[in-house]
Amino acid sequence: MMSDKPPRRVLIVDDSRVLRAWLCAVLSSDPRLVIAGEAADAVAARDFLRGNPVDVITLDIEMPGMSGLEFLTRLMRARPTPVVMMSGLTSAGSDAAVQALSRGAVDCMVKPTGDYGDELTSDICDRVYHAACTRPARTKRPEAAVPVRTSAPAVFGAGGRICRRGSVFLIGASTGGVAALETVLPMLDPAGPPVVIVQHMPGNFLVSFSERLNRQLPQNVYLARENHILERGDIVLAPGDGQHTGIYRKNGGWMCRFLPNDPPALHCPSVDVLFMSAVSEAGNVTASLLTGLGRDGANGLLELSRAGARTIGQNEGTCVVYGMPRAAYAIGAVQRELPLDKIGPEMRDTRRRTARSLRPSGNART
Numbered sequence: 103m104m105s106d107k108p109p110r111r112v113l114i115v116d117d118s119r120v121l122r123a124w125l126c127a128v129l130s131s132d133p134r135l136v137i138a139g140e141a142a143d144a145v146a147a148r149d150f151l152r153g154n155p156v157d158v159i160t161l162d163i164e165m166p167g168m169s170g171l172e173f174l175t176r177l178m179r180a181r182p183t184p185v186v187m188m189s190g191l192t193s194a195g196s197d198a199a200v201q202a203l204s205r206g207a208v209d210c211m212v213k214p215t216g217d218y219g220d221e222l223t224s225d226i227c228d229r230v231y232h233a234a235c236t237r238p239a240r241t242k243r244p245e246a247a248v249p250v251r252t253s254a255p256a257v258f259g260a261g262g263r264i265c266r267r268g269s270v271f272l273i274g275a276s277t278g279g280v281a282a283l284e285t286v287l288p289m290l291d292p293a294g295p296p297v298v299i300v301q302h303m304p305g306n307f308l309v310s311f312s313e314r315l316n317r318q319l320p321q322n323v324y325l326a327r328e329n330h331i332l333e334r335g336d337i338v339l340a341p342g343d344g345q346h347t348g349i350y351r352k353n354g355g356w357m358c359r360f361l362p363n364d365p366p367a368l369h370c371p372s373v374d375v376l377f378m379s380a381v382s383e384a385g386n387v388t389a390s391l392l393t394g395l396g397r398d399g400a401n402g403l404l405e406l407s408r409a410g411a412r413t414i415g416q417n418e419g420t421c422v423v424y425g426m427p428r429a430a431y432a433i434g435a436v437q438r439e440l441p442l443d444k445i446g447p448e449m450r451d452t453r454r455r456t457a458r459s460l461r462p463s464g465n466a467r468t
Contacts, residue, residue, distance in 0.1 A: 107134075109134055110135050110234035110235070111158075112136065112137055112158050112160065113139050113140070113154075113159045114126060114140045115140075115142075115143075116160070116161075117162060117165045121188070124214075125226075126140065132231065135234075139156075144169070144170070145168065147161075151183075157184065158234035159177075159183055159185045160185075160186050160187075161173065161187055162188050163189050163202060164198070170198075174205055187203075187210040188210075188211055188213050189211070196310040199307055199310070203281065204284055204314075211226065235423075268334075270298065270356050270388075271290070271390070271449055272299075272376055272387060272390070273300075273389070274390070274392065274398065274426065275301050276373075276395055276423070277302075277393060279301045279302070280303075280311060282393050282422075283315075285442050286392070286445050286446040286449070291450055294450065295334065295388075296335070296337070297336070297338065298376060299338065300372065302398070303342065305342030305343055307342075308325065308340075319337065323338075324338060325339050325341040328358065329357055329359065340371035345361060346360065346371050346372050346375040347371050350383075361375060372399075373391070373398045374399055374401050374402040376402070377389055377403055377406050378402045387411040387412070388413075390416070391403055391436070392421075393416055393422045393427070393442075394425055395426070396426060396429070398426055399426050403436065404434065404435035406435075407435050412437065414437070414438050414439075415438070416439070416440065416445060417440060420442040421442075436465050439467040440468050
């Protein structure tokens with residue numbers, strides 16, 4: 103069935119004429135999208151936007167003159183517009199992609215390096231369309247204001263305080279999750295329960311993101327490793343290496359384990375798999391589902407809630423994409439639905455209270 107909504111207007115910004123033509127052909131194949139214009143650099147894009155409203159911009163990170171990152175930063179301060187960044191697979195490209203997501207980009211896609219088929223075309227169109235449907239907020243703080251660690255990071259596996267008979271925090275996020283996590287994590291106790299996160303993004307981006315968080319936060323941030331014992335103050339991200347990440351208890355401590363992607367899941371790593379792995383220890387779990395497209399994590403959050411965990415969902419007003427939290431709320435998995443800036447304090451406060459004593463009779467919104 104054709105949608106009654108008018109197609110979303112797209113501006114393509116890239117210094118490569120070949121890539122602009124390719125994106126034009128791909129996006130034009132979707133009736134939900136229409137190409138409003140093209141620009142070869144940031145200055146041309148700025149001039150185009152002065153007289154032509156658009157719903158979404160695809161933006162190359164690396165361009166001559168004003169970089170994509172600089173243009174994005176200025177755009178989000180002056181005229182917030184949904185942006186999908188186009189990045190290379192290099193380490194520098196991954197670092198820049200994570201910076202872009204932190205500065206307000208809705209999504210970031212890796213530039214194709216070879217042949218592509220209908221599946222890739224559909225994925226690109228879906229992501230650009232859903233980005234066009236978001237409502238980005240005006241940037242309130244410059245990049246330089248992000249907190250930076252002043253002391254040396256903890257050494258991985260250095261034998262800190264193992265979290266025995268204690269709580270664990272689980273977080274799932276997707277589109278908009280980088281900025282959301284950079285809001286929630288600084289609010290947690292640096293010596294508090296370990297945190298295990300599934301954030302949907304390519305594996306090389308996750309490496310850059312974990313390194314970025316480790317520079318910013320007093321906690322020890324790293325990618326999960328098989329059978330590694332979690333310590334207080336650890337923040338662990340599920341790696342994007344084709345396996346799922348779960349947790350389990352052994353000898354009183356929390357540990358990570360990798361699980362095969364069999365049968366193949368829509369998302370790997372999956373929030374649902376992480377949440378489901380902790381159901382048997384739900385009384386010690388606080389789980390939060392943040393902004394993201396789709397419904398990954400909704401079923402796992404429901405099972406955790408039923409088993410005695412404390413469950414939190416990000417509210418619609420502060421989500422970049424109110425998809426995963428909406429799906430969870432709709433099935434009764436969310437005990438507290440909160441704005442983003444209230445989730446960190448709520449998680450931190452659960453250390454002093456039991457999930458069972460806090461559980462409301464139904465979904466509660468704040």
